[in-house]
Amino acid sequence: MPKLTPKTVGLFAAAGLAAIIVAGVVNAIMHKMFGFSPNAVREAALNVASLVVAFLLVAGIGRRQKDER
Numbered sequence: 916m917p918k919l920t921p922k923t924v925g926l927f928a929a930a931g932l933a934a935i936i937v938a939g940v941v942n943a944i945m946h947k948m949f950g951f952s953p954n955a956v957r958e959a960a961l962n963v964a965s966l967v968v969a970f971l972l973v974a975g976i977g978r979r980q981k982d983e984r
Contacts, residue, residue: 938960945956 941960942953942956945951945959946953
């Protein structure tokens with residue numbers, strides 16, 4: 916795992932802030948424009964998140980690390 920530098924921490928913070936902003940915008944669009952209930956939006960978001968995590972886990976299985984020491 917790479918060392919945490921101030922630049923890396925800043926990038927993680929920026930990515931987290933961007934994720935929160937995007938989630939808020941998507942929630943507002945889905946709830947106000949399309950009329951979906953907050954529970955339906957939450958359930959769909961959790962389904963998409965679990966699919967992304969599953970994809971990342973499957974993609975990482977069997978890969979060899981290049982930086983083996």
